[in-house]
Amino acid sequence: MKTIGLMGGMGWQGSASYYRVMNRAVRARLGGFHSARVILDSFDFHSIASAQSKEDFEEVAATMVASALRLQAAGAELLAIACNTVHRLAPAVEEAIDIPFLHIADASGDALNRDQHTRVGLLGTRATIESGFYRKRLAASMGLDIVLPDQDQRALVDEMISKELAAGENPEACAPRLDRMVASFAETGCTAVLLACTEFGLAYGASDDPVLERALPLYDTAVLHALQVVEMALD
Numbered sequence: 001m002k003t004i005g006l007m008g009g010m011g012w013q014g015s016a017s018y019y020r021v022m023n024r025a026v027r028a029r030l031g032g033f034h035s036a037r038v039i040l041d042s043f044d045f046h047s048i049a050s051a052q053s054k055e056d057f058e059e060v061a062a063t064m065v066a067s068a069l070r071l072q073a074a075g076a077e078l079l080a081i082a083c084n085t086v087h088r089l090a091p092a093v094e095e096a097i098d099i100p101f102l103h104i105a106d107a108s109g110d111a112l113n114r115d116q117h118t119r120v121g122l123l124g125t126r127a128t129i130e131s132g133f134y135r136k137r138l139a140a141s142m143g144l145d146i147v148l149p150d151q152d153q154r155a156l157v158d159e160m161i162s163k164e165l166a167a168g169e170n171p172e173a174c175a176p177r178l179d180r181m182v183a184s185f186a187e188t189g190c191t192a193v194l195l196a197c198t199e200f201g202l203a204y205g206a207s208d209d210p211v212l213e214r215a216l217p218l219y220d221t222a223v224l225h226a227l228q229v230v231e232m233a234l235d
Helices: 012-030 045-053 057-073 085-096 104-114 126-131 133-142 151-165 171-186 221-234
Strands: 004-008 038-042 078-081 119-124 145-147 192-196 211-213 217-220
Touching: 004 012, 004 057, 004 221, 012 038, 012 221, 038 057, 045 057, 057 078, 057 085, 078 085, 078 221, 085 126, 085 133, 104 133, 104 192, 104 217, 104 221, 119 126, 119 133, 119 151, 119 171, 126 133, 126 151, 133 145, 151 171, 192 221, 217 221
Parallel strands: 004 038, 004 078, 119 145, 119 192, 192 217
Antiparallel strands: 211 217
């Protein structure tokens, strides 16, 4: 089993989901008392959030590269980032390390292709949506048509994530509002929706299921990413 390097704390609830999913997946594969070999570097998210709010992406990228190098030096044999939004800066991390890096969009795209979806809605922070890395990566390499929420929906999702999900304040109360957005994607011809925030799963009871059945199937990027990290670690 390879040692997983995990950059976390963005926020910590999402990182806890990764840790839970990875350990349960390893035990399911190997049986007995097996668990994942993980080195976690967990940020104080306040500094990351403050830099992003000022659009100081160079500072965030430098913080992430330093973390990646620490994990590599500590013995990590592969690397994952437990956050959708900061994947906009993933190229800087990939260039800095010598170990394999698993991008969250690739794990999601593989699952969507497997299930033969071609037109997919995307829900995430405004920064995730507007940086365009999901659309570019999935359209270019996998031919997926990614549909984005409108400006009002982006504002609602940002507020929901920052004030409720990331704060851990009654997260399941967010599910009905998310479901309404999912229904609007169905009206545009989408056959699935990507939940591209690692805290979205909390709204649906922190399930370990990678696909949640609602008005459209919801692909939980955090669970999909964690499961594919385990596959790489056990390969």
